[in-house]
Amino acid sequence: MTGDGFQALFEPRGVLVAGVSTHPGKFGFVSLHNILASGYQGVIYGSSREAGEVLGVPIVTDLSELPDGAIDLVFVCTPAAANADLLRACAKKGIRAAFLASAGYGEAGEEGQQLQAELVALADELGMLVAGPNGQGVVSTPARLCAQIVAPYPPAGGIGIASQSGNFISSFMNYAVQTGVGVSRAVSAGNAAAVTIPDYLAYYADDDATTVALAYVEGVPDGRTFFERTRAVAARKPLVLVKGGATAGGQRAAASHTGSLASDDRVFEGMCHQAGITRAATIEEAYEAAATFATQPLPRGNRVVVLTTAGGWGVVTADAIARSSLELMPLPDDLRAALDAKLPPRWSRNNPVDLAGAETRDTIPEVIDLIVGHPDVDAVIYLGLGIQSNQAALMRGGPFYPDHGLERIVDYHERQDARFAQAAADASDRYDKPVLTATELAVTHPDNAGPIAVRVSGRLCYATANRAVTALDHLWRYARYRECH
Amino acid sequence: MPTLSEADSKRLLAPHGVVFPPEREVHSAEAAVAAARELGHPVVLKLGGAAIAHKTERGLVRLGLGDDAVVAGAATELLAAARPEDGAVHLLVAPMLKGNRELIAGLHHDEQFGMTVMLGVGGILAEALADVAFRLVPITRQDGHDMIDDLATQKLLDELRGEPAVDREALVDVLVGLSDAAEANGTILSADLNPLILVDGRPVAVDALVELAG
Numbered sequence: 025m026t027g028d029g030f031q032a033l034f035e036p037r038g039v040l041v042a043g044v045s046t047h048p049g050k051f052g053f054v055s056l057h058n059i060l061a062s063g064y065q066g067v068i069y070g071s072s073r074e075a076g077e078v079l080g081v082p083i084v085t086d087l088s089e090l091p092d093g094a095i096d097l098v099f100v101c102t103p104a105a106a107n108a109d110l111l112r113a114c115a116k117k118g119i120r121a122a123f124l125a126s127a128g129y130g131e132a133g134e135e136g137q138q139l140q141a142e143l144v145a146l147a148d149e150l151g152m153l154v155a156g157p158n159g160q161g162v163v164s165t166p167a168r169l170c171a172q173i174v175a176p177y178p179p180a181g182g183i184g185i186a187s188q189s190g191n192f193i194s195s196f197m198n199y200a201v202q203t204g205v206g207v208s209r210a211v212s213a214g215n216a217a218a219v220t221i222p223d224y225l226a227y228y229a230d231d232d233a234t235t236v237a238l239a240y241v242e243g244v245p246d247g248r249t250f251f252e253r254t255r256a257v258a259a260r261k262p263l264v265l266v267k268g269g270a271t272a273g274g275q276r277a278a279a280s281h282t283g284s285l286a287s288d289d290r291v292f293e294g295m296c297h298q299a300g301i302t303r304a305a306t307i308e309e310a311y312e313a314a315a316t317f318a319t320q321p322l323p324r325g326n327r328v329v330v331l332t333t334a335g336g337w338g339v340v341t342a343d344a345i346a347r348s349s350l351e352l353m354p355l356p357d358d359l360r361a362a363l364d365a366k367l368p369p370r371w372s373r374n375n376p377v378d379l380a381g382a383e384t385r386d387t388i389p390e391v392i393d394l395i396v397g398h399p400d401v402d403a404v405i406y407l408g409l410g411i412q413s414n415q416a417a418l419m420r421g422g423p424f425y426p427d428h429g430l431e432r433i434v435d436y437h438e439r440q441d442a443r444f445a446q447a448a449a450d451a452s453d454r455y456d457k458p459v460l461t462a463t464e465l466a467v468t469h470p471d472n473a474g475p476i477a478v479r480v481s482g483r484l485c486y487a488t489a490n491r492a493v494t495a496l497d498h499l500w501r502y503a504r505y506r507e508c509h
Numbered sequence: 510m511p512t513l514s515e516a517d518s519k520r521l522l523a524p525h526g527v528v529f530p531p532e533r534e535v536h537s538a539e540a541a542v543a544a545a546r547e548l549g550h551p552v553v554l555k556l557g558g559a560a561i562a563h564k565t566e567r568g569l570v571r572l573g574l575g576d577d578a579v580v581a582g583a584a585t586e587l588l589a590a591a592r593p594e595d596g597a598v599h600l601l602v603a604p605m606l607k608g609n610r611e612l613i614a615g616l617h618h619d620e621q622f623g624m625t626v627m628l629g630v631g632g633i634l635a636e637a638l639a640d641v642a643f644r645l646v647p648i649t650r651q652d653g654h655d656m657i658d659d660l661a662t663q664k665l666l667d668e669l670r671g672e673p674a675v676d677r678e679a680l681v682d683v684l685v686g687l688s689d690a691a692e693a694n695g696t697i698l699s700a701d702l703n704p705l706i707l708v709d710g711r712p713v714a715v716d717a718l719v720e721l722a723g
Contacts, residue, residue: 244621247619247621247622247623248622248623248645251622251645283617283699284636285613285627285629285635285636285639285641286617286619286625286627286641286643288619288621290639290641290642290643291617291619291621291622291625291643292621292622293643294625294642294643294644294645294656294659295622295643295644295645297642297644297655297659298644298645298648298652298655508651508655509649509651
């Protein structure tokens with residue numbers, strides 16, 4: 025697989041949509057619409073059986089009318105039977121990559137499988153990168169390219185996605201829209217006839233725009249190759265993976281005891297550990313792991329301090345840490361003494377650091393800096409952000425606002441929460457350590473000043489402390505793998 | 510698919526660093542008595558042969574034999590229990606090892622990923638617990654350490670009821686040994702070290718079963 029083909033797929037100078045439709049429900053319309061709507065800056069053409077203009081884009085009936093060497097990528101919505109001639113004509117115009125949304129290939133019986141085999145041979149003959157067929161499309165935020173038949177177009181960021189299921193591309197990108205932790209490239213591999221998931225992942229390993237790779241797979245046709253290639257990716261960048269059908273294909277009857285204990289999933293799990301793959305159990309967990317890799321430094325160790333403004337949260341978080349590979353470290357004496365000097369005596373004096381409502385105006389930013397800055401601390405989970413702004417929201421919506429000093433206190437609360445979120449991000453940057461902020465307000469009240477400020481700081485605001493622990497556990501396991509292997 | 514006898518299975522794996530108890534292969538009750546004296550009582554006596562795979566089910570294993578008389582008696586009974594279809598048989602004399610903890614290790618050919626090494630918690634609950642870790646052949650020593658870390662029942666590997674913690678390096682020797690054997694001999698289809706008893710924390714494979722492609 026040539027890097028040139030991937031360059032054409034992800035950074036095309038011009039795009040042709042083949043099979044443009046005037047019907048806004050058809051793929052040939054939707055894909056053109058999405059390319060235009062996301063602000064793609066290159067030249068755009070369409071082809072169809074009728075000449076004219078759709079959404080202001082010139083439509084040709086004969087590809088020989090297209091300029092030479094101006095277009096790198098063709099997005100194909102035409103029927104499978106028409107595609108061989110189409111791709112030959114595209115190659116003559118210098119097009120080096122194709123994304124085939126067309127169905128009717130390997131998923132469609134014997135005839136389709138024959139067409140798919142011919143497609144792979146043609147791609148090889150033309151030296152063209154052919155993605156799909158039967159895929160949803162390709163997204164590339166550095167090129168502001170949204171060449172897909174579905175929404176959304178995600179914010180830009182460092183996550184590079186490849187999926188055997190197009191719908192999970194959408195799911196991952198929906199999370200990117202929700203959280204603000206964005207995507208570099210995303211591609212639906214479709215039937216993965218010529219370009220497979222490991223091919224995309226290998227490109228992401230080299231891609232400067234991508235800091236973490238995220239993949240969804242079901243079947244792995246060639247296990248050894250998959251292992252070798254994903255291991256090479258994980259040796260360079262974190263690779264987060266979800267596997268569908270993990271519980272299928274259980275134990276087979278086997279002559280040996282070892283054989284009867286070998287299920288497909290146990291072997292797959294071991295392969296992931298050996299390759300340094302971060303395997304997630306769910307789509308949500310996978311996205312959050314990837315988003316954490318994209319926005320937090322790797323921890324240097326597993327010693328965690330939990331900072332909370334109230335007791336229960338810290339207790340539950342400590343339980344979650346006990347179930348992980350992380351350690352709820354005992355509070356170092358010098359750190360306890362330093363915190364004693366900042367806090368009234370009712371604070372917990374241990375880890376979790378429970379402020380027990382003892383904070384005044386500057387307490388939280390100072391305490392965050394002290395804890396994150398302590399040399400024994402590898403990572404911090406911060407709980408309780410947004411409480412003040414939640415009260416502020418109730419006051420602002422209540423019958424007494426803005427009188428009785430409410431306007432002033434509401435502003436103050438919201439400024440404070442924004443400050444705390446920024447203090448967490450600043451300490452993380454300053455000491456190069458992960459600092460994860462978790463509050464359910466991130467999903468229950470996403471307009472709360474706390475979660476908003478976390479988002480503005482470029483970090484993920486975790487909906488629960490347990491999810492923050494899971495994500496941090498993934499970071500630590502990967503950091504340890506990189507250190508040991 | 511030919512299955513090797515226990516003795517041949519051990520001969521195939523031992524050069525790669527899998528530790529087995531010192532054993533004697535003999536063909537008479539007199540020789541069994543002499544071997545037991547040499548190894549020290551109590552001993553284990555087993556009837557072995559290329560065609561004998563399910564020794565325990567057939568009652569061909571006698572444990573904790575404490576003196577010459579019981580060794581001689583057991584040896585005579587085992588030799589008499591051989592069936593015509595067993596072909597050539599022999600007696601294995603081994604010291605009775607003490608250890609309360611059992612692991613299982615082996616090789617398994619996976620359809621998707623090829624040859625794999627396995628480590629698991631052994632004993633009668635092995636399949637119910639299914640606390641196992643796999644890696645693809647070949648494995649590094651670090652992979653071996655990771656496999657041990659992967660087991661959920663870590664407390665079983667710590668100091669337990671007066672027995673020392675498992676010697677992790679020695680256990681890694683076994684896992685890397687299995688991987689090496691699989692690499693060196695492409696005809697190995699599967700291997701079982703079951704049980705792998707922890708004797709003073711060190712893993713000793715008291716039984717072995719290797720299956721070759723045929």
